[in-house]
Amino acid sequence: MNEAEWLACGNPETMLKALRERASVRKLRLFACACVRRIWHLLVSPNSRRAVEVMERFVDGQATEEQRIVAANGAGVLVRNCNARVLPTCGSRGQRFTASSLLWEPSSATTRWLGGGGPPLLGSWPTGSGRRHRTRTQSPGKGRQVRACAPSSGNCAVRLAAGRLRQTLFGRRLSKDRGERLWSSRWHKPPTKSVPFLMVLWRTHVSGVLADALEEAGCTDADVLSHCRGPGAHVRGCWLLDRLTGRE
Amino acid sequence: MYAIQGHRSGAIPLVAFPFRQRFLRDIFGNLFRAVVVGPTWLSWNAGTIRHLAEGIYDERAFDRLPILGNALEGAGCTDTEILNHCRLPGVHVRGCWLIDALLGKERPHE
Numbered sequence: 001m002n003e004a005e006w007l008a009c010g011n012p013e014t015m016l017k018a019l020r021e022r023a024s025v026r027k028l029r030l031f032a033c034a035c036v037r038r039i040w041h042l043l044v045s046p047n048s049r050r051a052v053e054v055m056e057r058f059v060d061g062q063a064t065e066e067q068r069i070v071a072a073n074g075a076g077v078l079v080r081n082c083n084a085r086v087l088p089t090c091g092s093r094g095q096r097f098t099a100s101s102l103l104w105e106p107s108s109a110t111t112r113w114l115g116g117g118g119p120p121l122l123g124s125w126p127t128g129s130g131r132r133h134r135t136r137t138q139s140p141g142k143g144r145q146v147r148a149c150a151p152s153s154g155n156c157a158v159r160l161a162a163g164r165l166r167q168t169l170f171g172r173r174l175s176k177d178r179g180e181r182l183w184s185s186r187w188h189k190p191p192t193k194s195v196p197f198l199m200v201l202w203r204t205h206v207s208g209v210l211a212d213a214l215e216e217a218g219c220t221d222a223d224v225l226s227h228c229r230g231p232g233a234h235v236r237g238c239w240l241l242d243r244l245t246g247r248e
Numbered sequence: 249m250y251a252i253q254g255h256r257s258g259a260i261p262l263v264a265f266p267f268r269q270r271f272l273r274d275i276f277g278n279l280f281r282a283v284v285v286g287p288t289w290l291s292w293n294a295g296t297i298r299h300l301a302e303g304i305y306d307e308r309a310f311d312r313l314p315i316l317g318n319a320l321e322g323a324g325c326t327d328t329e330i331l332n333h334c335r336l337p338g339v340h341v342r343g344c345w346l347i348d349a350l351l352g353k354e355r356p357h358e
Contacts, residue, residue, distance in 0.1 A: 003280035012268035019276060024354055027275050030343030034271040037341070056342060060353075 026059045051075035270339040277345030278329065285349050292323035301350040310340035 001009070001018040009015050019028075036043070036052050043049055054071035057063040211228030219225065227240055277283065290298050300316045303309060317334030325331065333346050348354060 001279075003278070006279050010269060012272055015269065015272050015276075018279065019272075022279060023276065026354060027343055030341070031271055031275050034275070034341035034343065035268060038267050038271075 029055055029059050045075075047071075047074035267339065271341055274338065274340055275343045275345065277333075281329070283330070283345060283349040284327070286323065286325060289320065289323045289325060290350070293319070297323060297350065301347050305342065305347050305351060308342060310344070313340060 001014075006015070006018060009018075033052050033056050036048070040049070040052075051071040051074065054063050054067050058068045211225050214228065215225060224240060297316065297319050300312065300319060304312050304316065313334045317331055320334065321331060330346060
């Protein structure tokens with residue numbers, strides 16, 4: 001690539017390929033941080049934000065390697081559990097990949113762009129034994145793929161958090177028949193699928209307003225109500241919201 | 249699924265967001281041209297430029313770039329690429345090539 005081609009180039013992936021030999025790790029990390037900051041308002045977990053902030057300090061030597069690893073693990077829990085869902089529709093697919101690669105998967109997307117095994121951007125593959133997590137990834141072009149993620153770090157706290165999140169996402173005790181009851185019960189309004197509606201529903205869900213509305217409409221299911229009101233991590237893709245909007 | 253719904257409801261425009269490209273341009277600048285920081289710029293007017301650049305970098309205050317542009321011109325900078333980068337509207341993020349060069353963080357493409 002020569003200077004004229006570089007200046008005229010409109011494709012970020014071609015630009016990244018041209019940078020392969022020249023870019024420093026610091027710059028690449030800052031690029032990944034900038035991409036995540038662009039979708040900052042969509043990050044639902046403080047862990048994701050903390051990871052970016054730690055990374056920005058780390059590139060200037062203001063954060064230690066341990067802090068970086070802790071932040072990467074904290075953010076990685078989210079990425080492992082809901083992958084594309086935490087960073088939903090906004091931005092291109094590449095941006096989402098950048099975000100998740102910054103937070104967790106250093107060697108997949110970003111180094112695929114850069115064409116080779118570069119240094120990890122924020123996370124590094126955790127070592128130690130642990131069972132393999134399988135993560136569903138949605139890619140609009142190719143349909144669903146199931147991709148195996150790295151073994152978990154074996155860190156108890158991380159595992160607990162992961163379990164809690166998984167429960168929020170899939171509703172551990174939500175059996176199939178309860179789902180159908182929820183679906184056909186009389187208090188359930190027809191699903192509205194637009195994204196703005198989902199955003200409103202999401203906010204009311206988090207603030208507990210949804211629980212009051214459901215109760216008023218005649219819902220007596222203790223699991224549903226306690227899920228809305230109880231403490232715990234709520235992420236986009238939560239089982240109740242998915243039921244109500246007819247997603248799954 | 250989310251993407252399709254987003255497109256249908258108009259929440260996501262069908263054209264891709266050009267932000268990655270803008271970030272890359274801001275962070276790496278012109279790959280084929282080294283930034284030359286004049287030896288007297290940083291000491292000009294009791295280090296005004298250095299203080300400005302540090303403030304912009306630490307506080308992410310990229311709206312102050314035009315002020316930096318004026319200061320650089322006052323210090324004798326005639327590089328149109330640098331002055332345009334400060335003055336023309338654009339996306340600026342931490343890691344911007346000009347601020348990095350002024351602060352001596354690193355050269356953009358080494």
